[in-house]
Amino acid sequence: MSVTLSDATKEMTVRERVAELGQRILDGGKISRNDALELANIESNTDIMDLLAWANRIREHFKGNKIHLCSIVNAKAGACSENCSFCAQSAAYQTESPRYGFVDPEPVSEAMSEAKDNGVTAVGLVAAWRGLKEGPMLDEVCDRIREMKENGKSRPDASLGLIESQAVADRLKDSGLSCYGHNLESSRRFFPEHCTTHTFEDRLKTIQFLKNAGIKICSGGIIGMGEDRVDRVDLAMELREIDANVVPINILNPIEGTPLENQEPLPPMEILKTIAVFRFILPRKEIMIAGGRTVNLRDMQSMVFTAGASALMVGNYLTTLNQPVEKDLQMLRDLGLDPDWDNDFADQTTGGGCGSRCGCEEKPADTAATA
Ligand code: SF4
Numbered sequence: 172m173s174v175t176l177s178d179a180t181k182e183m184t185v186r187e188r189v190a191e192l193g194q195r196i197l198d199g200g201k202i203s204r205n206d207a208l209e210l211a212n213i214e215s216n217t218d219i220m221d222l223l224a225w226a227n228r229i230r231e232h233f234k235g236n237k238i239h240l241c242s243i244v245n246a247k248a249g250a251c252s253e254n255c256s257f258c259a260q261s262a263a264y265q266t267e268s269p270r271y272g273f274v275d276p277e278p279v280s281e282a283m284s285e286a287k288d289n290g291v292t293a294v295g296l297v298a299a300w301r302g303l304k305e306g307p308m309l310d311e312v313c314d315r316i317r318e319m320k321e322n323g324k325s326r327p328d329a330s331l332g333l334i335e336s337q338a339v340a341d342r343l344k345d346s347g348l349s350c351y352g353h354n355l356e357s358s359r360r361f362f363p364e365h366c367t368t369h370t371f372e373d374r375l376k377t378i379q380f381l382k383n384a385g386i387k388i389c390s391g392g393i394i395g396m397g398e399d400r401v402d403r404v405d406l407a408m409e410l411r412e413i414d415a416n417v418v419p420i421n422i423l424n425p426i427e428g429t430p431l432e433n434q435e436p437l438p439p440m441e442i443l444k445t446i447a448v449f450r451f452i453l454p455r456k457e458i459m460i461a462g463g464r465t466v467n468l469r470d471m472q473s474m475v476f477t478a479g480a481s482a483l484m485v486g487n488y489l490t491t492l493n494q495p496v497e498k499d500l501q502m503l504r505d506l507g508l509d510p511d512w513d514n515d516f517a518d519q520t521t522g523g524g525c526g527s528r529c530g531c532e533e534k535p536a537d538t539a540a541t542a
Contacts, residue, residue: 189213189222190225196454202452204404207448208404210444211400211444219443226479229451238481238511239293240292240485241295241459241484242285242291242485243297244297245299246296247300248268248271248299249262250262250299251301252300252368253368255366256366257365257393260299261429266427273308279315279318283322286325289486289496289500291496295329296316296328296330298330298331303334303339305342312331313343320347327348328350328351328352330351334380337380349387352419353378355371356374356393357396357398358403382413387416388416391420391461393462394442395437396423397431403448407452416456418457418459420446420449420459420461422442424466443468446460446475446479450478
């Protein structure tokens with residue numbers, strides 16, 4: 172016999188309550204923060220499996236059986252001025268992470284070719300530094316994005332840290348960038364516990380400049396840093412508020428030398444439940460499983476799709492090793508899922524209001540302006 176969830180639903184079993192919330196989403200509704208907290212606090216494996224089944228149904232309803240694949244190329248590694256407690260690339264910690272300056276065009280071009288061969292839709296140019304200001308480095312970054320765009324093999328994305336002026340975001344847009352990765356990392360409450368060199372507000376401002384420029388937003392966070400379930404729900408609610416198009420979920424892989432090196436890992440069922448709660452909160456969005464899946468989920472990796480994930484970061488993720496891309500592609504085939512070869516935010520498939528899979532609410536006529 173399942174336990175009841177709340178006073179408001181005391182006659183309902185957990186199974187009935189999950190079904191009620193799941194059906195509400197399929198009918199076009201949304202769940203509240205309190206609803207999401209009820210789901211996040213489900214404890215029994217039987218009830219969690221029920222939750223996953225509904226998350227899977229919601230994913231299928233809004234995203235079909237297509238799985239969006241992304242990869243990244245580390246354009247500048249290590250020696251970052253910021254002190255994010257999970258990060259091997261911070262200069263504040265002694266880690267084995269490589270350090271090098273901004274890369275030449277060749278490695279980026281190679282990464283694009285490899286991505287194309289593996290059916291990866293987008294390649295993100297990622298740099299470990301505080302952020303981008305106007306100046307020679309911005310010129311170089313824009314050149315690299317332009318080259319990636321002209322190369323035409325994969326969609327160029329970027330994750331280049333904080334942006335503190337509209338002019339910088341506009342320059343990125345003009346160079347051909349369509350999507351920028353900038354995680355909120357955790358809840359507003361928990362963020363200052365893992366980073367003190369910049370604020371949650373700085374991150375929100377960056378996202379606002381990018382949105383003003385017409386750039387799509389890839390923003391999620393990292394779980395397993397010692398935050399609680401309320402923090403995870405609050406992160407997802409914040410991502411709903413900023414209307415992120417793609418929502419990467421990273422799972423902490425504790426790196427020796429960082430303050431989180433001895434952090435207890437989250438149990439796999441807690442990770443899968445978190446993904447499912449994100450799917451309930453963000454039913455139309457591209458929920459992407461990024462760093463830390465191999466080390467944390469091991470043989471349960473394929474269950475991320477049952478839990479509601481619709482996108483996968485493939486290849487190695489900064490300082491975290493994923494399983495080989497061929498194995499990921501085989502996993503998708505075995506599950507009857509298709510890599511989404513054509514996802515470029517303008518493709519007409521299932522999902523968001525514009526007809527693309529980006530999860531936005533735009534009408535089709537608006538799509539051309541931002542594609
Ligand atoms: S997460 Fe980004 S900003 Fe934070 S230390 Fe690492 S590279 Fe720097």
